[in-house]
Amino acid sequence: MFAFLPIGLDDMKVGRWPVVSIALAIGCLLVFLATDQESATALEWALDPSQGAMQVGWIAYMFLHADWMHLLGNLLFLYVAAPYVEDAWGVGRFVLLYFVGGIMAGLGQVFLDPSSTIPVIGASGAIAACMGAFCVQFPRRKVRVFWFFLRFAGTFFVPVWLWGGFWFSRELFYLLVFPDSGGVAFGAHLGGFAFGAVMAVAVIKLQGDPFELRYGRPPPAPPAPAPVPPSSPPIPAAIPVLGSTVSATTRPPRAEVRTQPQPETLPSAPRPFPTKPRLPGER
Secondary structure (H helix, E strand, O other): OEEEEEEEEOOOOOOOOOHHHHHHHHHHHHHHHHOOOOOHHHHOOOEOHHHOOOOOHHHHHHHOOOOHHHHHHHHHHHHHHHHHHHHHHOHHHHHHHHHHHHHHHHHHHHHHOOOOOOOEOOOHHHHHHHHHHHHHHOOOOEEEEEEEEOOEEEEEEEEHHHHHHHHHHHHHHHHHHOOOOOOOOHHHHHHHHHHHHHHHHHHHHHHOOOHHHOOOOOOOOOOOOOOOOOOOOOOEEEEEEOOEEEEEEOOOOOOOOOOOOOOOOOOOOOOOOOOOOOOOOOO
């Protein structure tokens, strides 16, 4: 068996508690525990493409899941992308992204087969909208991906834009080649992701200030201090000499040097020997 699973980001942190993302995760869990997914009552709240626009399933289907694997898989992708978009955009924009993205995801699935009676359930369409916004908002961040193959496993990092682009391309490939594979709503995934990406472009353009500069990327290092220039040469002073000026350079006073007295040395010329006194009568 071989699989790739996103388990987090590099070192990116949120600046505030993602209360909406946490509330959505808890809501999906409580609805899953409170309903029997195989009963007819639960399926009445699902999105039925053949019922048209007048149905509660456009919102309710986002909180219904088929089994534990379906629920946990969606919550994993919600954990990777949603808190950071909520932190960067704020509560209002994020709520609009999630629920309108979920509706647009449902429209993407209905567009493929408007007469289908197969119910559509799951939060994957709304979460795909969060992924699309996340990939446009923070393309240079890195996602930690866990992989395993038989008995081997490990992790590696990939840029967010590459991770999201690979996921979108895979969903599009499965839609074109295996449209009925496993009952997965590929149209909902593609529609939600496309809506989230477009909304992220609009938010960045309207804001006029890419949020990534403040939330998605570490602040730039402070500039290095400018080198101190060497001391300037002495300024020449003009000294008047006979009605003209001569440029001279002022020099610092010379330090006084004191020499130690040297011991007395022999004179350069020899002294004459004293003459012998003469005795009386000598010549």
